[in-house]
Amino acid sequence: MNTSSVACSQSCEESLRRYVHFASESCVQELLMSASNDCGDGWKILLTLDSGVEISKRRSGSLHIFRSRCLLRSVSPQQFITVANAIDAAKQWDPDLVDARYIKDVEDNLSIIRLKFGENSKALFRKREFIVYERRESMEDGTVVVAVASLPKEIAAGLLPKPNNAIRGLLVQSGWVVEKLDDLNSCLVTYVLQLDPAGWLPKCFVNRLNTKLVMIIENLTKLVQTTPP
DSSP states (O other): OOHHHHHHHHHHHHHHHHHHHHHHHHHHHHHHHHHHOSSOTTOEEEEEOTTSOEEEEEEETTEEEEEEEEEEESOOHHHHHHHHTOGGGHHHHOTTEEEEEEEEEEETTEEEEEEEEOTTSOTTTTTEEEEEEEEEEEOTTSOEEEEEEEOOHHHHHHHSOOOTTOEEOEEEEEEEEEEEOSSTTEEEEEEEEEEEOOSSOOHHHHHHHHHHHTTHHHHHHHHHHTSOO
8 A cells, every 4th residue: 555545544534533523422412411301392202111111202303303211220320331232132122133243443432333124124224224333431420321323424335335235224313321320229221312214214104113113222121131230
């Protein structure tokens, strides 16, 4: 590789790092704001499940942002995040996921990941993939945040060309906010999701399926509660 190619590669790497660093910081702040608001700022409770999981939504542009919350007892924030971040365990709480793998680490707490969904997935995800960043942040008060969102399509294409048999969806924002409660063995888990699957799907269909999608928090909390610390 000649000198100009090396310089170009280094410049691209630095541009990627800067973009992902600042975009993920913004996503962390947005997740914290979503987790701190109860029924204010346009949030509307849709339903409360028997398990105690509460589902709510608010409008943002042409799509909705969905939020799921659950109180977990005898589970620490770190214990929850350890299971939620384990890619090899993701298929246990998201049955539509076919494959998930790390593409590269950008910083110590910041990675690029590919999520792939196959032919048997729900219509919202069928034959779709997402190239996302994942930022993991621990706050001073013990709150743990995991922010996940798609890279712009041009950046994603530069990292990994899009396969012909898949559509690249857009994960506008998503992630976990896990707050440590006064009871050191309990935590409040908030999962936030705003998704545009790309490809042709009616907006009302996307929003309706998002409501079901956010219920994966139920599967994950059950997995966490049965996983030894």
